[in-house]
Amino acid sequence: MTSQPPFRRRRLGRKLARMRADAGFTLDSAAQALFKTRSALHRMEKGETLVDVHLVKSMMDLYDRFDPDLIEQTIRAREKGWWTTFGIENQGYIDVETEATDVHDLSPLLIPGLLQTAGYMRAMFEAHRLKRTTRWLENDIEVRRIRQLRLVEPDNPLRLHGIIHEAALRTVVGNADVAREQLRHLRQMVELPNVTLQVVPAGAGVPDGMASGFTLLSFSQVREPDVLYIEYATGALHIEDEPEAREARLMFEHVASQALHSAESVALIERVLAE
Numbered sequence: 001m002t003s004q005p006p007f008r009r010r011r012l013g014r015k016l017a018r019m020r021a022d023a024g025f026t027l028d029s030a031a032q033a034l035f036k037t038r039s040a041l042h043r044m045e046k047g048e049t050l051v052d053v054h055l056v057k058s059m060m061d062l063y064d065r066f067d068p069d070l071i072e073q074t075i076r077a078r079e080k081g082w083w084t085t086f087g088i089e090n091q092g093y094i095d096v097e098t099e100a101t102d103v104h105d106l107s108p109l110l111i112p113g114l115l116q117t118a119g120y121m122r123a124m125f126e127a128h129r130l131k132r133t134t135r136w137l138e139n140d141i142e143v144r145r146i147r148q149l150r151l152v153e154p155d156n157p158l159r160l161h162g163i164i165h166e167a168a169l170r171t172v173v174g175n176a177d178v179a180r181e182q183l184r185h186l187r188q189m190v191e192l193p194n195v196t197l198q199v200v201p202a203g204a205g206v207p208d209g210m211a212s213g214f215t216l217l218s219f220s221q222v223r224e225p226d227v228l229y230i231e232y233a234t235g236a237l238h239i240e241d242e243p244e245a246r247e248a249r250l251m252f253e254h255v256a257s258q259a260l261h262s263a264e265s266v267a268l269i270e271r272v273l274a275e
Contacts, residue, residue: 004238007095008077009047011224015070016059017045018223023063033062050078082146086139092238093215096227097147097158102218104252105162108210109171111182112162114148115189115197120182123174151195161196163255165210169199169272183273190266198259199268207258209251216248 105112150158226245
């Protein structure tokens with residue numbers, strides 16, 4: 001899979017492209033008025049190159065579209081992601097989740113990363129065929145723990161709706177102590193008003209869509225499309241195609257309809273913990 005520009009730059013580029021189109025400018029006419037080449041402006045709108053604040057101000061003047069948030073968005077698009085301080089050059093999932101307001105996580109056999117304990121994470125990372133150095137492993141754990149802090153932010157916390165299969169509760173990752181700690185943590189996290197966890201019971205079989213997992217991320221901006229994220233053995237897909245994201249949402253809703261309700265899911269977690 002080829003790498004793509006950081007999400008903040010892609011989002012800014014889409015916004016600039018919408019402003020241009022709404023103002024009735026073509027790429028050619030806008031580029032000429034801004035003293036840019038057509039290809040240069042096209043790369044900016046794709047998020048492939050950085051845009052400076054002065055140019056964005058010129059665009060707002062040209063398009064006659066004042067947006068008070070656009071300058072701040074332009075500045076943020078030029079900044080490196082917080083995770084890079086941990087030596088992680090992730091331009092895929094973390095930068096999208098950092099900007100998202102809602103996460104729908106369908107994880108058939110694993111506890112969603114945002115709900116994992118440090119012990120569970122460590123066991124997962126240590127079991128990976130690519131052995132991490134101690135520093136690499138600790139950095140990965142710390143980055144995931146920082147991501148989890150958004151669930152408990154006092155203002156505008158990240159909303160999470162996770163669906164797992166009962167097998168994820170019963171699979172011992174690490175050892176029995178790690179498994180018990182993870183189940184207790186789940187029971188605690190689902191008490192948050194912004195966290196919903198549903199479990200598909202073993203007796204329900206494998207609902208359509210449950211065979212492989214995916215994550216759907218949504219944003220507060222009305223015209224910002226959802227992002228569909230799918231991991232596979234050797235990489236991941238980041239899909240911003242609206243029909244595919246819409247189909248994924250329908251599939252998620254279908255699986256949710258086959259899963260236990262929140263209270264029933266908590267009761268199942270407690271039964272497994274008691275066992």
